[in-house]
Amino acid sequence: MAKVVIPAGLSQQFTGGKSEFEINAKTVRAVIRCLDKDFPGIGKAIEIDMAVAVDGEIYHDPLLESVAPDSEVYFLPRIGGG
Amino acid sequence: MKNETQEFKWVGKRPIRPDGVDKVTGRAKFGADMHLPGMLIGRVLRSPHAHARIRSIDTTKAASLPGVKAVVTGSDFPPPPPPVWQAAGEVPVNFRDLARNVMARDKALYDGHAVAAVAATSAAIAEEAIDLIEVDYEVLPHVIDVKAAMKPDAPLLHDDLFTDGVSPKPDKPSNIAKRMEFAVGDIEAGFSKADVVIEREFTTKPVHQGYIEPHACVVDSSEDGRLFIHCSSQGQFMVRQFCARVLDVEISKVTVVPAEIGGGFGGKTTVYLEPTAGLLSRITGRPVKMVMSRTEVFRASGPTSGGATKIKIGATKDGTITAAQATLAYQAGAFPGSPIGPGCMCAFAPYNIQNVNVVGHDVVVNRPKVAAYRAPGAPISEFGVECVIDEIAEKLSIDPIALREKNAARQGTKAYYGPTFGPIGFVETLEAAKQHPHYSAPLGENQGRGVASGFWFNIGGDSSASVHINEDGTATVIEGNPDIGGSRASLAQMAAEVLGIDYDKIRITVADTSSVGYNFLTGGSRVTFASGKAVIEAANGAISELCARAAKLWEIDADAVEWVDGEARPAGDNAGDFEPMPLSTIAGASGKTGGPISGHASLNVKGAGPGFGTHICDVEVDQETGRVSVIRYTAVQDVGRAIHPGYVEGQLQGGVAQGVGWALNEEYIYDKDGRLDNPGFLDYRVPVASDLPMIDTVLVEVPNPNHPYGVRGVGEVPIIPPMAAVANAISDALGVRLKDLPMSPPKVLASLSNGGSRTPS
Amino acid sequence: MPRQHVTTEVNGEPQDFLCEPQETLLDVLRDELHLTGTKEGCSSGDCGACSIMVDGRLVCACLMFGVEAQGKTIETIEGMAEGDKLHPLQTKFLEEAALQCGFCTPGFLVAAKALLERNSDPTETEVRYWLAGNLCRCTGYDKIVRAVMDVAAETRET
Numbered sequence A: 001m002a003k004v005v006i007p008a009g010l011s012q013q014f015t016g017g018k019s020e021f022e023i024n025a026k027t028v029r030a031v032i033r034c035l036d037k038d039f040p041g042i043g044k045a046i047e048i049d050m051a052v053a054v055d056g057e058i059y060h061d062p063l064l065e066s067v068a069p070d071s072e073v074y075f076l077p078r079i080g081g082g
Numbered sequence B: 001m002k003n004e005t006q007e008f009k010w011v012g013k014r015p016i017r018p019d020g021v022d023k024v025t026g027r028a029k030f031g032a033d034m035h036l037p038g039m040l041i042g043r044v045l046r047s048p049h050a051h052a053r054i055r056s057i058d059t060t061k062a063a064s065l066p067g068v069k070a071v072v073t074g075s076d077f078p079p080p081p082p083p084v085w086q087a088a089g090e091v092p093v094n095f096r097d098l099a100r101n102v103m104a105r106d107k108a109l110y111d112g113h114a115v116a117a118v119a120a121t122s123a124a125i126a127e128e129a130i131d132l133i134e135v136d137y138e139v140l141p142h143v144i145d146v147k148a149a150m151k152p153d154a155p156l157l158h159d160d161l162f163t164d165g166v167s168p169k170p171d172k173p174s175n176i177a178k179r180m181e182f183a184v185g186d187i188e189a190g191f192s193k194a195d196v197v198i199e200r201e202f203t204t205k206p207v208h209q210g211y212i213e214p215h216a217c218v219v220d221s222s223e224d225g226r227l228f229i230h231c232s233s234q235g236q237f238m239v240r241q242f243c244a245r246v247l248d249v250e251i252s253k254v255t256v257v258p259a260e261i262g263g264g265f266g267g268k269t270t271v272y273l274e275p276t277a278g279l280l281s282r283i284t285g286r287p288v289k290m291v292m293s294r295t296e297v298f299r300a301s302g303p304t305s306g307g308a309t310k311i312k313i314g315a316t317k318d319g320t321i322t323a324a325q326a327t328l329a330y331q332a333g334a335f336p337g338s339p340i341g342p343g344c345m346c347a348f349a350p351y352n353i354q355n356v357n358v359v360g361h362d363v364v365v366n367r368p369k370v371a372a373y374r375a376p377g378a379p380i381s382e383f384g385v386e387c388v389i390d391e392i393a394e395k396l397s398i399d400p401i402a403l404r405e406k407n408a409a410r411q412g413t414k415a416y417y418g419p420t421f422g423p424i425g426f427v428e429t430l431e432a433a434k435q436h437p438h439y440s441a442p443l444g445e446n447q448g449r450g451v452a453s454g455f456w457f458n459i460g461g462d463s464s465a466s467v468h469i470n471e472d473g474t475a476t477v478i479e480g481n482p483d484i485g486g487s488r489a490s491l492a493q494m495a496a497e498v499l500g501i502d503y504d505k506i507r508i509t510v511a512d513t514s515s516v517g518y519n520f521l522t523g524g525s526r527v528t529f530a531s532g533k534a535v536i537e538a539a540n541g542a543i544s545e546l547c548a549r550a551a552k553l554w555e556i557d558a559d560a561v562e563w564v565d566g567e568a569r570p571a572g573d574n575a576g577d578f579e580p581m582p583l584s585t586i587a588g589a590s591g592k593t594g595g596p597i598s599g600h601a602s603l604n605v606k607g608a609g610p611g612f613g614t615h616i617c618d619v620e621v622d623q624e625t626g627r628v629s630v631i632r633y634t635a636v637q638d639v640g641r642a643i644h645p646g647y648v649e650g651q652l653q654g655g656v657a658q659g660v661g662w663a664l665n666e667e668y669i670y671d672k673d674g675r676l677d678n679p680g681f682l683d684y685r686v687p688v689a690s691d692l693p694m695i696d697t698v699l700v701e702v703p704n705p706n707h708p709y710g711v712r713g714v715g716e717v718p719i720i721p722p723m724a725a726v727a728n729a730i731s732d733a734l735g736v737r738l739k740d741l742p743m744s745p746p747k748v749l750a751s752l753s754n755g756g757s758r759t760p761s
Numbered sequence C: 001m002p003r004q005h006v007t008t009e010v011n012g013e014p015q016d017f018l019c020e021p022q023e024t025l026l027d028v029l030r031d032e033l034h035l036t037g038t039k040e041g042c043s044s045g046d047c048g049a050c051s052i053m054v055d056g057r058l059v060c061a062c063l064m065f066g067v068e069a070q071g072k073t074i075e076t077i078e079g080m081a082e083g084d085k086l087h088p089l090q091t092k093f094l095e096e097a098a099l100q101c102g103f104c105t106p107g108f109l110v111a112a113k114a115l116l117e118r119n120s121d122p123t124e125t126e127v128r129y130w131l132a133g134n135l136c137r138c139t140g141y142d143k144i145v146r147a148v149m150d151v152a153a154e155t156r157e158t
């Protein structure tokens, strides 16, 4: 089961404050689907303005990145630059 | 101190940039230098009110002035796209807000907001016509200050804006567009372990990117609806997408030709004039040129957010930070979208802290919509953090660099916003700063020394490039990122290194949107890293083809050929015994062996290496006038690997100069009616040559493992430390801690008359 | 308003043009003569991007009317190189990476040339004060000041 963490902003809005989840999924897409099933709307919110860090590596437009059983998956705001 | 490597032929050298001669002779064509036959001149009418409902606009007088060819207002534009945030390259964009920022619809939301535009046969006529447009405004109460805008009874900018990120969903609209929070550990437990806890409040003013080239474009619309846009921007593909959305045309009908760009620093990552010029051109059937005046640049473009921050840090006697908390409020300007996210994530990122809580607010106010500015969001939050860290060091009598070292993020540190750092060079920058002679040099009377560090993520993203081998053995590199600070040079150096040919045998072109694959814009310190990777991959593609062609000429297998030093060589024992074949020979025979030789790459580049810097600043304070002079400055930064050290040093020096301006002089001043009082370089004072000393640089090189040459982005980090470095130096000189930017002479004098004693904690 | 006929010399060549009385010399150079190497950053005399020489004096082209150029000798960035030979300042700016975006560069080169013609051995402070009317937002001035001092030193040696 991968450890999935969402920022406090999202958890307050969608999950009643819960920010850590154990999710069985092979890709980031599957993680998002699984979250959205339990917390409708969160998938769309993630799609629009979240990047993801899987085991320390940041992906800006996440979908197909693979997730291992012991992975850590953090959603975070996207980063642009000057 | 430079760490120039000997193992490379071109990487790490300082060749002359490919566009250099054009830029020292006046040949280079910037945004305003384009001239097309039959061209009209466009001008914009801007709101004189900070907040006003537009009851009606009467354009009849203006339209009937001889020489005026078109007048447009918000109602002439296609209806704004739906009000949702959409992924646009790396960052989400709300195209409804973008469209309404380009041209106001029902309300003007800031002094300078565009409300109408004209195209005429001369600038003088266009200006006369602007004065003839009659707008009936209903002036509304306005709000400029971020804290005032957050109050429940503040004048509301948008009655359909509800705070995002709170539960339950609010039932009343608010100026707070978004709340976000990052938390790890147990913040209260962390503070209870601390021997010293310091909590301070800081404010920073909005500051403008201050590029010397005002926004400029020429747009030509054809009868079949195509748009030809020539403009200076940080990304021709961004301009293409934004204009297509605002004018509701298909992307394939829009071609954007990038002009040379006279500075951007984030401020040219959006559009202001281009859609309006496009609409005027469509109506008149003639090319329309629009150029902002400096006043318009200040009133209507950029700046970055001003912020109000509260920072609380606790540490044990030995200097271990046990907890850190920040509350941040950033002005977004008239539409949501301040850089509050990165502000929250960067605040404590240089440090390994177990208990962290950061809450951020994105707040709309009656000011121009903010645009990105170098490491957007980071300088505002890190300024307060680096000042409090300095105060903790003072309180615990620990050297400020040693305190930072003790708590520094290292490889394997898990950042509180998620990722675990790979190889990073923060500790190396602290070490180098400590060893630098500057750090131990004696100080004179009224002088002080300050230290501060900074962190920025750096980004990668979409990049495309092509490498074409020419028939005489030279090469053409096609890329798609406007060159703001020498990136043509660094990309060409990497291409030369990979191909094994001389740098001056390579010509590099920044192509228009129809001539190269998609590229995300020049920003986030991504070009030398991400587009560099695309160029390297395209060059490697060309090399595979060159090897295959050599194999055909030698009548051996393609995998029996290797590429060494710009020539094909037989590889392995049974490849046969052939003289190496130089690139020019293979290129000359390309027609016989299968046609032109090229390599292409279109990638979404991942694995940007985070950047850290540590700065040392000496100031001298004139106790009579309150004027602070920076008298010595050293910037140390982990740059991964400097491809062209000259331009890397330049990034550090330029960032420092902007940071010093932010620290000491620059601010937007509004009068009581919400009008900008200082929209010019005379009163908005950016540093000039006589304000600054030489800026010494130390390039630390901890290679980024995700790039063939170890490149990290370098442009953003150097603007982060200066504000705190200057404030900490002033504190060292005077024993007064200033917490409000800019630290201008009146503020310094006021703090001196308040006793000039150390702030009680 | 009637356009006025103005006769000048620009970069060594006789040049006449027509201009409106209120048109600045900067507008004339850029829009009428298409000498776009001289830049406009503020049109109020505060940025120096429009620096040119008029009768041997360094001026902001945005602060002068086109009609005031009558009978005068004008030098712009386009006249700085001789044929394909760059001026030593141009070469040094390139060698020492004294430009990033390059927008301020023509103004700095013209102003620096004017300085070295008056003072062949300026101190760092003199260079900084002379160039204080030229804004550069990219470089932090370090490499620009060094390039000017290096050219001064090399010129003195030869």
Ligand code: FES
Pocket (backbone or CB within 6 Å): C039, C040, C041, C042, C043, C044, C045, C046, C047, C048, C049, C050, C051, C060, C061, C062, C063
């Ligand atoms: S344009 Fe003349 S000084 Fe700025």
Ligand code: FES
Pocket (backbone or CB within 6 Å): B212, B262, B263, C098, C099, C100, C101, C102, C103, C104, C105, C135, C136, C137, C138, C139
């Ligand atoms: S190099 Fe960009 S303003 Fe000077």
